[in-house]
Structures are given as C-alpha cells and as structure tokens.
Amino acid sequence: SYELTQPSSVSVSPGQTARITCSGDALPKQYANWYQQRPGQAPVLIIYKDNKRPSGIPERFSGSSSRTTVTLTLSGVQAEDEADYYCQSVDSSGTYVVFGGGTKLTVL
C-alpha cells in the first residue's frame, strides 16, 4: 500500500524556521495538502495543492515541492504553532486518499 513518510517530530525555537518534509513516490504526479491539528481539536487545512494557502492562514505557513518530497515551512515560529502536522495526497492509481504519519512540532 502507498505511504507518505514524515519525520515523527521536529523541534524549533520561537522565531526560527521549521521545515517538515513528506515523501512519497506519487508526489511528482499528485498534489499534496497539509493539515494542522492542535490537541483535542479537528485538523485544519493550512496548505493545498502543494503550495497554496487558504484564506485566513497566516503567511508564515508555506509549502513547496521537489520531486518525491513536499515540504511545509513555518517561518517565524510562534508558541501557538505547536501542534501535529499531517500531509495528505492520493496514491498513483488515483484510488486511495493517504495521510502521512504526522509530525509533532515542538516549540522550545
């Protein structure tokens, strides 16, 4: 079955830049989306189609793509950004929706 691979955890100091990667063989052909999930809450879409930001999402959140890896970048990290982050895409056959395993972002 198709998998999207994320690091389990990333730590960063306030004001610094955090980068969270997501790797998958189908990513050169399929868009990726990113979600933020704070404890006890439902996920929220923060990046779609690799690098587009929904209205209301701060500009410090950005996305990029290179071959089999997509990257979520948080510039000027704030304490409120501490959360779990998930990438999401579909498999190469266009059958299944797939989530990455999630990355816990810790703001030191």
Added chain:
Amino acid sequence: EVQLVESGGGLVQPGGSLRLSCVASGFTFSNNWMHWVRQAPGKGLVWVSRINSDESSTSYAESVKGRFTISRDNAKNTLFLQMNSLRVEDTAVYYCVSNDFWSGPIDYWGQGTLVTVSS
C-alpha cells in the same frame, strides 16, 4: 458557517455493529464528496471511506472493506457509516469530512465521534 456534526459513537463489543451519522450544514451537501477519516488514540489520521455526490461511487480502505458501508441521504444532508464485525483495532475518533473532489484538499471537518471496541 459550515458545520459537520457526527453522532452514533460509543462502546461496542468485538464483533458488534454501530452506525455513525453526520449532519451537514452551511454548504451545498449534495454537491460535495464525503469521507470518513479516523484517528486511533494517540495515533495519526487514517482515511476510511469516501462517497461521491450522487452515491454512485464509493471506495474503502483495505482494513475496512467488506465490513463498513458508507452511504448518504442528500435530502437530509446526512452521511452515514455502517460498521459491522467491529474489531478492537477499529477503536478511534471518526471524523466526517468533505471536499469538492475526492482527491482534493479536505475543506471541512467535523469534531469527531469516538468509537470504542472492547469487551
């Protein structure tokens, strides 16, 4: 304001059945694809099933295929998930979610309903 409100979760014994419901409001339910996504305690998000706008197309994760059935009632803006032959590993918060195309970004999420499978 978009709302997706799930109900029907609870405690059930292994081998039992449960039917989840999700009532939608604030968007044109009959135009959207609908999915169920689950999250086991302390674990990540896992896609479970999807259904298209007119119920002509459904798809399931391999782990639930043959046991779960997704359906919808567009007249009542309601999504369902019939879960049979439940296993301990089905224990999770089940989210009702929506997008305008099945492979697109998930714009709307419910708050989830907890299903616990235990003897």
